[in-house]
Amino acid sequence: MPVTTIAGRDVHVDDEGFLTVYDEWDPDLARQLAAQIGLDLTDEHFKALTFLRADYVTQGETATLRRVSALGGIPTKELFSLFPKKPAKKMAYIAGLPKPHGCV
């Protein structure tokens, strides 16, 4: 598993740059990851990221947009404006979670 340096520390990532170790993430790292894909994080972004990370602990996989909207209470429309174009993938990337495996 490759190791890369983000925000001055070593983190484990997969081939596409998604973090592979849950506990290596923190909000500072999230800001760095977001900056790499051109996003500046606000409280609204963090609300989605917090839900995603908490949900991952109980479910063992990254929540879908529908789940974030239904259980996290953030409308899909808002997710598209917060994380434009590919919200599911971008949220997972910034939240330090595995890429959602767009169900087969």
Next chain:
Amino acid sequence: MRRLLVLGAGTAGTMVVNKLRRRLARAEWQITVVEPSDTHYYQPGYLFLPFGAYGPEQVVKPTAPLITDGVDLVRGEVDRVAAAENRVLLADGRSLPYDYLVIATGVTPRPDQTPGMLDGGQWRRSIFDFYTYDGALALAKALDAFEGGRLVVHITDMPIKCPVAPLEFVFLADAYFRSRGMRDRVELVYATPLPGAFTKPIAAARLGSMLDDRKITVEPDFLVERIEDTTLVSYDEREIPFDLLVTVPLNMGADYVARSGLGNELNLVPVDRHTMLAKAYDNIFALGDANDVPTSKAGSVAHFAVDVFADNFVEYTAGKPMTGSFDGHANCFVESGDGKALLIDFNYDTEPLPGSYPVPAVGPFRLLDEAAVNHWGKLAFRWMYWNLLLPGRPIPLPAHMSMAGKHLPRSEE
């Protein structure tokens, strides 16, 4: 007397009761299956109805004769599962107690979940689905009357039943319009919430180039928010106007699953992906499309999973650990038009790969490659479905995926 109650006599539920009736002693076990419909539909056949390749009589049979003797078939609609009391309440007030419950009520297309789809005035006028019997037959008429324009094939959201079927539909539509000498008057568009033709990279590349070859435009990452008259509008405000829309509505598990507190946000029952045992109750299993396992919602998956489940269930109810472990095996023929098809074979860990698929006597089939032998395999499968699969007879396809014949492409930079 111990009681096994199965909800749903579709592909998975029928296989479960027929297989287990042979395995569980009649003096010890009562097996009951609840099903509201007196008709069993061969759902893979829906793909062929719109193009007139199958007639309606080829995809329907009465439910009752498909259920083996010694299984009680109860006609009824489930109101809810009272899991804490180990009983199921039917809409007509009947109450069915159980020791073990199998939820096998699948998923249903829900056009009501997208604003403007069912209620925008265009349903079954310029908007059609082919995942229902009525829808597929209505679409046959619409295709017959279609004089040209933009035909959009569309997936609302994943997961859906038979995730390759929309691709097959667009391949068959291309061939159909060519055979009618009007392909140049039809613009074909494939709108998908996925980043490409398919989720897994090697198959996505192969299927994507087949779309290019046929001049089918792909609109990727398109998540529909609403339909305005005859225009699809995505959450990020992209618009796709259509003359004819063939949509796959949102697929959801049964509403009683939600009412019973057993489902996730799509009414799918969360289960252990290797045993299909519900995460919330140790006497409830969910098989077929009704569960949340991360593989295709497909008859082949139901078949392989039921094979593993049947052995496990005998062990489990004897107080032993379940030794079988389902690997997510799926096996799908993909019609590509002109009497050819591809075959894909994969599981939780291995994506569809090229190569050959050995089957004694009839094979080998060709993986990820267009061939007539695959098309004949797909057509022959209808006979196998009615005569071998549903009765729970052995089929020479192992439940677990095998690497035999598969080629692993060299990893690229």
